[in-house]
Amino acid sequence: MIKRQTTINRIFKLSGIGLHSGHPVNLEFLPRREQGIVFVLNGVQIPARYDQVADTRLSTLIARDGAAVSTIEHLMAAFYYAGVTNCLVYIDGPEVPILDGSAWEFYQGMWKAGVYEFPEEQVYLKVVKPVEATHGDAWVRIKPLNTLDITMTIEFRQPVGLQRRRVSDVENAFSILNSRTFTMQEEIEAIKKMGLAKGGSLDNAVVVGEDDVLNPQGLRYRKELVNHKILDLIGDLYTSGYRILGKVEAHKTGHHLNNLLLKQLFSDPANYQIY
Template identity: 80%
Template sequence: MIKRQTTINSIFRISGTGLHSGATVTLEFLPRREQGIAFVHKGRIIPARYDMVDDTRLSTMIASEGASVSTIEHLMAAFYFSGITNCLVYIDGSEVPILDGSAWEFYQGLWKAGVYEFNEDNVYLKVNRPIETSQGDAWVRIKPLNTLDITMTIEFRTPVGRQRKRVMDVENAFSIINSRTFTLMEDIEEIKKAGLAKGGSLENAVVIGANDIVNPHGLRYRKELVNHKILDLIGDLYTSGYRILGKVEAFRTGHHLNNLLLKELFSSEENYSVY
């Protein structure tokens, strides 16, 4: 468990293709003194924070004054897992690369860059009372607890069905970091028609066919799909700007509900304490 604010100890770069744009993008990671993760695009600093989130339909996108960065959630989860609280990410496009569809390469890059610790704390946010948001039959809620404990349930057509997973020690749940994004076969055409998923392939997403996983090597974990939803949730929760402590339970949640949960949480200072 980290106790103080941290940044990376050396500069590094990662390049790859944007899932939706198909464009090649390079990220350059720089140490930052100021608290928080922020992107720099078109000369503008965009804090990777819940109140900068502009679109949550297929990924989490942040925007400020005409500059935007989408699909930030896997990178944000990598920052969470590597214990980095402060960092500047220069990006020469408007979408974070999808890489293998998980947070693995970002996590490796951050790990190799090393950690520099500051004296300041204020890195944890403890939830003081239950907060819940829902839409249709989907919901996500958080209750007071001294650790981050996540229970996620997903439900899709066969062969996925209903899958549930509880992670009690999220900071050390390494099978979450390299669990890949996924899509149903029938949704691909729809998404491509909308001009999205131009960079999508079996190299960066799990594709669920009529009866089985389409990818030749199948899944990395039996619960890879629900693991990935936990990864997305961790990345989205980290846009709070803090390492959240609480017992989180979610049913079919997504980027939109995750963002609403944070807006609800920050709607009253009595809902949380920071230390």
């Protein structure tokens, strides 16, 4: 368990295209003294926090004072895995680059930059009362536990079907980090009609066809799709501003429910302890 507040050891940059805009976007990572991850767009500081989340339809989008940054979830998961608690992320466009569709390149950037430890202890959030968020047949809940433990179930048409994975040692489950985002082939046209996914390709997403995935290299893991949903959940949970300790169980959850869970959690101080 990471005991201290940390930031990156030196400034580094990353560039790529936005999944939805298709436009190039540049990121610059700077060390930060205070706990928290903060994005900076056009001079506006937007804390990567659940209460700044303004849209969750296709990704997690944060907004403040007319500035908005979308698709923060994979980057947030990379911060979680790298153990970085404090960082400023300068961005010159409205969408975090999709890169290979996973959190791997973000994590590599942080790992190469190195992690700097402050003397201050990191602040954790421990769940003390069960909380849940439900929508239709989808749900996510969190119960008291001294570590972070996640069980995720997804359900899609064949050949995906029902997939489940439990990760009890989240911090060391690196197969989560490089599992890519995915879509069903038939959904692509509808998304493109909405003017979205302009930057989407087989280089940054797994596309599930009728019988198999369309990506020539296939899947990185047998459970890559459910892994990616866990990645999204870890990134979304990190918008709590803390490393959360609790047992999470989720069924067909997404960014909307993940955000709702945090709002539910923070709605009553009796639900959690900060220490």
